Amino acid sequence: MEPADESNLRQRYEESTPQYRKLITEVEQCLRDGLEKYNIKYHSVKGRLKEFESIVSKIDRKYYAAEGDEGISKPPHLGLIDDIVGIRVVCLLFSDLSRISDLIFSEFSNISFDDKIYSSEHSFGYMSIHFICKIKDEYNGPHYDDIKGVHFEIQLRTISMDAWASLSHFLSYKGEGDVPSELKKSLNALSALFFVADSQFDSFYENSSKYKEKASKEILSERDLDINIDTLSAFLKKKYPDRSHHEGDSLSSLIEDLRACGIVKTSELEVLLDKYKNLFLYYERGNPPNSVDNKNKNNKRNKYADVGVVRLTLKLISDKNLKSINEIRNKNGAHIEEGDDYRRAREEFNKIKQK
Numbered sequence: 001m002e003p004a005d006e007s008n009l010r011q012r013y014e015e016s017t018p019q020y021r022k023l024i025t026e027v028e029q030c031l032r033d034g035l036e037k038y039n040i041k042y043h044s045v046k047g048r049l050k051e052f053e054s055i056v057s058k059i060d061r062k063y064y065a066a067e068g069d070e071g072i073s074k075p076p077h078l079g080l081i082d083d084i085v086g087i088r089v090v091c092l093l094f095s096d097l098s099r100i101s102d103l104i105f106s107e108f109s110n111i112s113f114d115d116k117i118y119s120s121e122h123s124f125g126y127m128s129i130h131f132i133c134k135i136k137d138e139y140n141g142p143h144y145d146d147i148k149g150v151h152f153e154i155q156l157r158t159i160s161m162d163a164w165a166s167l168s169h170f171l172s173y174k175g176e177g178d179v180p181s182e183l184k185k186s187l188n189a190l191s192a193l194f195f196v197a198d199s200q201f202d203s204f205y206e207n208s209s210k211y212k213e214k215a216s217k218e219i220l221s222e223r224d225l226d227i228n229i230d231t232l233s234a235f236l237k238k239k240y241p242d243r244s245h246h247e248g249d250s251l252s253s254l255i256e257d258l259r260a261c262g263i264v265k266t267s268e269l270e271v272l273l274d275k276y277k278n279l280f281l282y283y284e285r286g287n288p289p290n291s292v293d294n295k296n297k298n299n300k301r302n303k304y305a306d307v308g309v310v311r312l313t314l315k316l317i318s319d320k321n322l323k324s325i326n327e328i329r330n331k332n333g334a335h336i337e338e339g340d341d342y343r344r345a346r347e348e349f350n351k352i353k354q355k
Helices: 003-037 052-067 096-107 159-171 181-220 229-239 249-260 266-275 277-286 306-317 319-331 340-354
Strands: 042-049 085-091 109-115 129-134 152-158
Touching: 003 042, 003 052, 003 085, 003 096, 003 152, 085 096, 085 159, 096 129, 096 152, 152 159, 159 181, 181 229, 229 249, 229 266, 229 306, 249 306, 249 319, 266 277, 266 306, 277 306, 277 340, 306 319, 306 340
Parallel strands: 085 152
Antiparallel strands: 042 085, 109 129, 129 152
């Protein structure tokens, strides 16, 4: 590329940068809204603006080289590059790739589509689905007028594919021809392992969903079950339908507390919660949660979530339980609680019972 052409191209690039950044923000938000609307779990949606040096290199490589020594017939321009704006969507499940592809097709005008997962039977290294898109023509108004004609790229991949792409990039092997012959077999096997990991995770997720349904049915039929994250979740939903429900880390932490106190069966937990129900309610009335309801900043909630009911009941029952829970917290680097408030509430409640 001639110096004068490169200088003009740089000026145009710098002038267009606000437009490109606006497009990145618009596409990112549109994708996040769509993923949440259809309840598709994802790891990240992240945009990037191609650096000017990469644009020059790509034009030189793909356009001048393709046209021979004479170069392209007119001065280089930014419209020659479709991926100045790029958005990468990294999802959790292989099975969600098709659902997210449908979302992309419905939300944007599609210029081209390249499935690099199944396009080659060897599928060395780089696995991803690429879309070249633009904002739909029917989106009118000042907000869209300066971005709707600009092409952008969306890359779609799973976490495993993203990890493998990062690893292969680190190794600097861009294609199968770059790999030394004595390393090809092991590298292709490694690439296949990442692909298999996606399939296995999909299978595990499907079986996990089935187990959760099974656990819910068994809890409703009042079967006594070992406590794990799925049975505990189902148990608490049944036990406290009128309280907010917590998932994930909160349940996992509560299971540690329960085991520290020697409770491993749902029947054991049921007996304990029923026996000390009134003690907990007495504590809750005098010590309501301090969190604020997001719907009404002035309305403090006066009920603990289901996880809070169990955790507080354990602590209220005895100093021994609190000590066991604190030992777990200490190992995890969490806050250690004093037992004065729980002990005082327990003593006050027992005095009221005796009257």
